[in-house]
Amino acid sequence: MRLSPEERERVFAAVADERRSIATLVEGLDADQLATPSLCAGWDVKTVAAHLVSDFTDGFWGFMASGVRHGSIDRGIDALARRRARASAAEIAETLRSRADHRLSPPITGPLSGLTDVLVHGADMRMPLGLPHHPDPQHVARVLDFLTSRTQLGFFPHRRLRGIALHDADTGRIWGHGRAIAGPGVALMLAACGRTVAFDSLAGPGLPVLRSRLHLPD
Structure with a gap:
C-alpha cells in the first residue's frame, strides 16, 4: 500500500x-x-x-x-x-x-507489515498470559487495511478472506464484500491471521466460512 x-x-x-x-x-x-x-x-x-x-x-x-x-x-x-x-x-x-x-x-509489503507483526505478535504473547492487549483502534484499522490489500504477503493466503466483509465495531469501517463478520478490530485482525481465540468476540454469517477455510470444526 x-x-x-x-x-x-x-x-x-x-x-x-x-x-x-x-x-x-x-x-x-x-x-x-x-x-x-x-x-x-x-x-x-x-x-x-x-x-x-x-x-x-x-x-x-x-x-x-x-x-x-x-x-x-x-x-x-x-x-x-x-x-x-x-x-x-x-x-x-x-x-x-x-x-x-x-x-x-520490506520490499512490496512496506511499513504496515511491521505494524502488523508487532500488533499480532503482541497479542500472541499477552493473551495466553491473561494480560490485556488494547492497541489503538486506528492502528488496528491500518493493519486491517494492509491485511485486506494486494500487498499483503506472508501472513495468510488472500483467498482466506474472499467473499467476506469485515465490520469493525471500533471504527465503523468495513473491508471487503460478502458475508459479514462483525466485532472489535483486534478480534478481526487476529481471526484473519488464524488466531481462533478471537472468534468468541465475533459474529456474523461470514464466521462459519472463515472457520471452514481454517479447517476448524463447526
Whole structure:
C-alpha cells in the first residue's frame, strides 16, 4: 500500500511504541511465563519476542537466505527466531528497546507489515498470559487495511478472506464484500491471521466460512 510521508511516520512511531511495550513485558516475565505457549503455533512467548528482534537484526534478506537453507521461508523464519531465542530475556528486551526506532519496510509489503507483526505478535504473547492487549483502534484499522490489500504477503493466503466483509465495531469501517463478520478490530485482525481465540468476540454469517477455510470444526 502507498502511504503518504505523514502516514509512514505515524506507522513507524506506532511500531516503536509497541516494541518498547513488548520490551517492558518481556523483562517482567518469569521463566514459566516466558515458556508459555503463545498463540503463534510452535513458539513460546520468548520465541515470539525473539522473532520481533529477528525482524530487524536478520531482516528481509536474512529471512530469504534462511528460507533457502531450510527449504521454505516459514522454516527459515522459524530457525532464525529459535536462534535469537537462545539469548536471555533481558538481552531480547534490551534489543527491542534500544532499536525500537528501526524503520522496518520490506520490499512490496512496506511499513504496515511491521505494524502488523508487532500488533499480532503482541497479542500472541499477552493473551495466553491473561494480560490485556488494547492497541489503538486506528492502528488496528491500518493493519486491517494492509491485511485486506494486494500487498499483503506472508501472513495468510488472500483467498482466506474472499467473499467476506469485515465490520469493525471500533471504527465503523468495513473491508471487503460478502458475508459479514462483525466485532472489535483486534478480534478481526487476529481471526484473519488464524488466531481462533478471537472468534468468541465475533459474529456474523461470514464466521462459519472463515472457520471452514481454517479447517476448524463447526
